[in-house]
Amino acid sequence: MKYEFTSDLVTGNQLIDSEHRHLLDTINDLMDACGQGKGREKSMEVFRYLLSYVNKHFADEEKLQARANYPEFAAHKQFHDNYKKTLEGMSQSLLADGPTVKTLGALNQQVAVLVSHIRMMDKKMAKYLREHS
Numbered sequence: 705m706k707y708e709f710t711s712d713l714v715t716g717n718q719l720i721d722s723e724h725r726h727l728l729d730t731i732n733d734l735m736d737a738c739g740q741g742k743g744r745e746k747s748m749e750v751f752r753y754l755l756s757y758v759n760k761h762f763a764d765e766e767k768l769q770a771r772a773n774y775p776e777f778a779a780h781k782q783f784h785d786n787y788k789k790t791l792e793g794m795s796q797s798l799l800a801d802g803p804t805v806k807t808l809g810a811l812n813q814q815v816a817v818l819v820s821h822i823r824m825m826d827k828k829m830a831k832y833l834r835e836h837s
């Protein structure tokens with residue numbers, strides 16, 4: 705199953721949307737690497753790239769929010785910080801155990817968390833940015 709950038713995920717902010725699209729593409733690459741028996745090394749390589757891209761993307765969103773004095777900045781950043789920590793933890797178990805069914809299940813669960821974050825918090829934030837620029 706591939707994750708798709710469906711219309712309900714569009715925030716209307718060009719930078720954010722293009723980064724979200726790339727995030728989902730990278731997640732699909734990771735699923736492929738884990739699922740196709742390409743092994744731990746390739747999976748870790750893609751996971752490390754995902755981590756660095758998530759960091760960049762969250763930092764970009766936070767910059768936009770800080771610049772616009774977004775009132776929900778603190779809560780949004782809190783989500784980002786927790787999410788990065790969760791992914792760090794997953795990278796540890798991927799490194800230790802390789803792509804197991806359990807790791808993949810946890811990954812899918814975290815993708816669902818991210819997708820609902822996009823649908824709720826990111827759309828709300830993009831709307832604010834649009835109305836206050």
Ligand SMILES: [Fe+2]
Binds near residue numbers: 765780784821825826
């Ligand atoms: Fe966000």
